[in-house]
Amino acid sequence: MNTALELIKASPVFHIATVDGTKARVRPFGFIMKRNNKLYFCTNKTKDVYKQLKQNPDIEISHMASNATWLRIRGRIAFDETREAKAKVFEQMPDLLRIYPKGADDELVVTFFFTEAVATLFSFSEAPKNIPLF
Numbered sequence: 001m002n003t004a005l006e007l008i009k010a011s012p013v014f015h016i017a018t019v020d021g022t023k024a025r026v027r028p029f030g031f032i033m034k035r036n037n038k039l040y041f042c043t044n045k046t047k048d049v050y051k052q053l054k055q056n057p058d059i060e061i062s063h064m065a066s067n068a069t070w071l072r073i074r075g076r077i078a079f080d081e082t083r084e085a086k087a088k089v090f091e092q093m094p095d096l097l098r099i100y101p102k103g104a105d106d107e108l109v110v111t112f113f114f115t116e117a118v119a120t121l122f123s124f125s126e127a128p129k130n131i132p133l134f
Helices: 004-008 047-055 082-092 094-098
Strands: 014-020 023-029 033-035 038-044 057-066 069-079 109-123 130-133
Touching: 004 057, 004 069, 014 047, 023 047, 023 082, 033 069, 033 082, 038 047, 038 069, 038 082, 082 094
Parallel strands: none
Antiparallel strands: 014 023, 014 057, 033 038, 038 109, 057 069, 069 109, 109 130
8 A cells, every 4th residue: 555545445434633723623534535636525514523624724634554554644625515526425435325315415515625735654663754645
């Protein structure tokens, strides 16, 4: 696995850190996809994470791999509220239809993507190294 996307997709959960006022907030996420040469995620407009991202679009992702390495992706996001982006989410993860039965027509679902990002792989035995996003 040589890219950030490959590492993250190898396990079901990664964590996204946002800022809530002056406090850090971290929560688990399970959806990531490549679309338009960008890393995309999705959330619900009623969640605190959405409000935090609207206030401050700088985030960091953390992911621990099974081989005792960990990945951090630090960057800035933007929202993509198009139906096409949402349709791609449900195409790639149809299980989300259990939560959002309207699928791409659900007005609460929103996608966001990195507009800029740096992925760094860390380990206890080697110096950190930047890796490609995908």
